[in-house]
Amino acid sequence: MDGESLEEHNAMMMTPLSAMAEAFEELDKMLRSREDDQQLRLDTFCEACSLVSVLFGCLGFAFKFAEVDYVSKVRDLKEASRTSNTLQDILDLDVANDTVKIQGSLSRNLRRVRQGLDLVRALFEQFLTNDQDCYLKEAASRAYRQVCAPYHSWAVRTAVVAGMCALPTRNQLLLKLNETEQSAGKKMRRYIDASLPVIEYIDKLYLSRNISLDW
DSSP: OHHHHHHHHHHOOOHHHHHHHHHHHHHHHHHHHHHTOOOOBBHHHHOOOOOOHHHHHHTTGGGGGHHHHHHHHHHHHHHHHTTTOOOHHHHHHHHHTEEEETTTTTTHHHHHHHHHHHHHHHHHHHHHHTTSSSSHHHHHHHHHHHHTTSSOOHHHHHHHHGGGGGBBHHHHHHHHHHOOOOHHHHHHHHHHHHHHHHHHHHHHHTTTOOSSSSS
């Protein structure tokens, strides 16, 4: 199958990147449609976030820390959606109980999931910026330093840096995602544009309750 045919084929099927982009475009649309009373349903949010874990799995050992942590926290939030309808609900409950930053709290889990979404956003931006680099080490390292490193211990940072050598090449990642360079670029850009308003919305939920973001 030649490049053009593969491009047409990918356009007709739902790849992991397609699913991610569409899910976050829907979240962004929900926020924009309710500017005066912005709320996101927790179950809908978790469904979109669960699609991102596929990407962490494609990145191998270097991002295993992110995959394990991210998946477990999305699962906990999904479980909480049985009793809490919105993201605001879980924050308000923890604020009332003074448990926002307690290990295992839903507010802490949401904060970590938000970092996972931002890490993917930053990685995609680096991927698109460094399109001549056939390896992902530099792009992934920059994304990690920007989003996660400030909140990780020295031991975790050291392990992540060591694992960067095991990252797939650019072409290997595209193959795992069933994308071409062109199709991946379009979908990554869609995710970047759609996820940023969602990330900013989550930050505002904390800030509006006088909760700092430096943790």
